[in-house]
């Protein structure tokens with residue numbers, strides 16, 4: 350399928366934004382707040398349970414209007430509909446993009462390529478729920494009759510980051526008798542560390558892989574199977590201790606897992622958009638089917654907001670467009686996500702894949718090189734830890750780092766004296782970043798002249814604050830869907846395919862070529878570049894020395 354669009358950077362809308370950025374040069378957030386006493390109340394929006402304050406961004410009403418014009422020029426409303434309807438917008442793989450169908454309510458229907466995908470989704474959800482309930486109650490036991498209380502998810506990328514992030518996020522909702530472990534890295538140390546002290550008789554392995562060909566996951570799954578069989582001494586144990594999550598029944602059967610113990614999903618779910626599918630089975634076992642469904646309802650509510658709210662008040666659209674503003678018109682290179690909630694410790698890592706694998710692209714949908722910047726580097730850590738590590742650079746470094754601060758009105762546990770202090774830190778940081786401290790204010794504190802420059806805060810560092818009532822399953826779903834649709838908004842403006850990931854392929858191919866060169870008994874004749882050849886030789890020599898010595 351060939352898609353031809355006008356280069357977005359040659360449109361009048363883009364040019365208008367470029368001119369507007371010139372006009373705004375030198376404007377400080379202090380000026381914007383000084384000129385409009387209501388700004389902190391009006392530059393806000395709500396989506397489901399999330400209150401979003403974007404007033405501390407370097408934008409005016411005019412900026413937002415021009416950005417919305419740009420989104421229209423890029424065809425965003427039409428693209429949103431095309432995605433929800435199941436059109437094959439993933440053009441390089443000729444696939445629909447329907448993660449939104451994963452959380453559609455039971456009574457919805459969506460026929461795509463002749464199939465009611467919502468009915469399929471609920472059929473799998475019901476099977477997952479029945480299985481999860483049996484594991485949780487102890488009705489499903491291991492080979493020797495013991496209850497399975499250690500759940501090991503083996504997967505990588507989207508088959509790991511999502512369920513892991515969410516299992517940590519929803520830990521207060523989890524069954525305390527269940528231990529959730531995630532093994533992803535092909536580094537054997539990951540598996541070895543994970544299985545230390547774990548009782549094979551009580552362990553369930555969930556092998557999660559969309560393709561079931563990912564070398565890391567298959568290698569780890571084989572190691573886990575050997576470990577189990579060594580301990581239990583009976584091949585029949587696999588049926589009770591291994592289940593699979595995949596789109597590839599053939600490969601699952603080839604691996605030796607009965608497809609009766611497989612939970613499926615579909616090629617229209619991208620890996621990084623998949624943890625609300627069967628990929629979330631480990632999460633569902635931990636928190637129970639009801640909490641999982643509450644999370645899906647949160648996702649769905651945000652989907653509805655995204656699909657039906659006018660662009661001007663559409664929160665994922667606004668956040669996406671503000672990101673475009675920084676990336677393309679203010680020259681920023683990174684975007685920080687700073688959750689003030691320890692249970693969201695893996696949220697930035699999850700968003701890294703979601704955003705960077707989706708929008709780390711340099712050609713348009715029709716394969717032409719883009720003439721503008723696309724996805725930023727996404728990174729972050731929970732507050733307040735980050736404050737004592739990298740915030741220095743955000744406050745006083747030489748580059749602008751737009752940041753999302755995510756806070757909650759209520760903590761999971763009301764530990765006296767903590768939550769208000771945590772929230773005060775969030776608010777203090779966004780205030781300090783925006784308004785800084787002038788040299789005059791520093792001097793007024795009695796600071797000696799030679800230190801004034803060092804103690805001055807320029808301010809004007811943009812932030813968005815997302816405030817939610819509490820990190821419930823529903824709110825987690827809302828947050829994830831918010832970022833999914835933000836990424837989609839940006840990918841649409843940039844006219845790139847946010848749903849393929851060809852950039853990961855070359856490294857996989859080369860690793861398959863190098864592996865036998867590292868392990869062959871005979872020195873292989875190496876035809877790589879001189880750096881790679883020398884490293885292979887050095888590694889081989891050192892490995893041989895250590896095994897011979």
Ligand SMILES: O=P(O)(O)OC[C@H]1O[C@](O)(CO)[C@@H](O)[C@@H]1O
Pocket residue numbers: 505506507508557558559560561562563566620621706850853
């Ligand atoms: O679920 P799978 O097929 O094992 O893939 C794992 C991950 O690998 C990738 O394809 C990248 O190599 C991701 O997009 C995906 O989430």
